[in-house]
Amino acid sequence: MESILKNAIQNNKEWAKFGQVASYIPELAKGNKDALGACIVEVNGNVVLGGDYETRFTIQSVSKVITLACALIDNGKEIVFSKVGKEPSADPFNSISKLETREAHIPLNPFINAGAIVTTSLVSGDNGIEKFSRVHNMIKKLANNDNIEVNYSVYRSEKLTGNTNRAIAYYLKGANIIEKDVEDILDAYFKLCSIEVTVQDIAKIACVIANNGVAPWSKEQIIPTHVNRIIKAIMVTCGLYDSSGEFSVNVGLPAKSGVGGCIMAVAPNRVGIAVVGPSLDKHGNSVAGTKLLEELSQELNLSMF
Ligand code: DON
Numbered sequence: 001m002e003s004i005l006k007n008a009i010q011n012n013k014e015w016a017k018f019g020q021v022a023s024y025i026p027e028l029a030k031g032n033k034d035a036l037g038a039c040i041v042e043v044n045g046n047v048v049l050g051g052d053y054e055t056r057f058t059i060q061s062v063s064k065v066i067t068l069a070c071a072l073i074d075n076g077k078e079i080v081f082s083k084v085g086k087e088p089s090a091d092p093f094n095s096i097s098k099l100e101t102r103e104a105h106i107p108l109n110p111f112i113n114a115g116a117i118v119t120t121s122l123v124s125g126d127n128g129i130e131k132f133s134r135v136h137n138m139i140k141k142l143a144n145n146d147n148i149e150v151n152y153s154v155y156r157s158e159k160l161t162g163n164t165n166r167a168i169a170y171y172l173k174g175a176n177i178i179e180k181d182v183e184d185i186l187d188a189y190f191k192l193c194s195i196e197v198t199v200q201d202i203a204k205i206a207c208v209i210a211n212n213g214v215a216p217w218s219k220e221q222i223i224p225t226h227v228n229r230i231i232k233a234i235m236v237t238c239g240l241y242d243s244s245g246e247f248s249v250n251v252g253l254p255a256k257s258g259v260g261g262c263i264m265a266v267a268p269n270r271v272g273i274a275v276v277g278p279s280l281d282k283h284g285n286s287v288a289g290t291k292l293l294e295e296l297s298q299e300l301n302l303s304m305f
Helices: 002-018 026-030 060-075 077-083 097-101 113-122 128-143 152-161 163-174 182-193 199-210 225-238 241-250 287-299
Strands: 037-042 047-051 255-257 262-267 271-276
Touching (some): 002 037, 002 047, 002 287, 026 152, 037 287, 047 199, 060 077, 060 262, 097 163, 113 163, 113 182, 128 182, 128 199, 199 225, 199 271, 225 241, 225 255, 262 287
Antiparallel strands (some): 255 262
């Protein structure tokens, strides 16, 4: 597996030149466009690292998977899916347009920004600090790493420039979909996006999901199986926003991308994979990371379909 990963990274590094590092959050523009790193964690706990695996990046929208898991554990699926849908969106991740036109105004799914702001509001905790801690602790537990912290420069940059997210959140409050203080919920959302990780952290999280919610290193059932099933299903249909269909055809795995350049992919009962390549396509997904996953899926015969 080590040599397959090494070759795949070498073969796909060049794709970075066809994308751009995210710049709508100024601090993200500092990401290394040419970096390409990956980690594969097998369900027996074996870890394989390749390329620029030491690159540190912010988790961004990959956090939406863990936020959804916490919201489902804390509320049950009836309450969660009364406030956010399960349907894919053909619009960009930060789109606001469907909120007004859809019946009951609920966001299409928990992985677009609007949906993740709703799931953040549903996580247990009396305020944004407690909600953030709940998901942050879950991320640390799933990654088996107590040293995962927020990158405060990115957080400040997100908070300063996050006006579209602010508009979305106030709309949701006006439509009675989120309760409590809007700025407090947004603060938790911005902080969750700004958690700094490596591919090894994310591949471990993916590995727990691949292993039906059980951590191979402790045998603990961290995510209940019924919740684990739901998050995998939504990763297939909504994980790469308006290119989820193309990703399913070419890679064939539940996955979630983030504008920090990470893609987390889950091969059920086999491996968790994380790739990082900060150069993004027009949908906000890592260009070289997507191509790398295509090759890994083929070489390791990972597609679910
Ligand atoms: O809400 C935002 O704009 C970001 N902090 C997270 C967006 C993101 O990662 C979208 N993913 N491709």
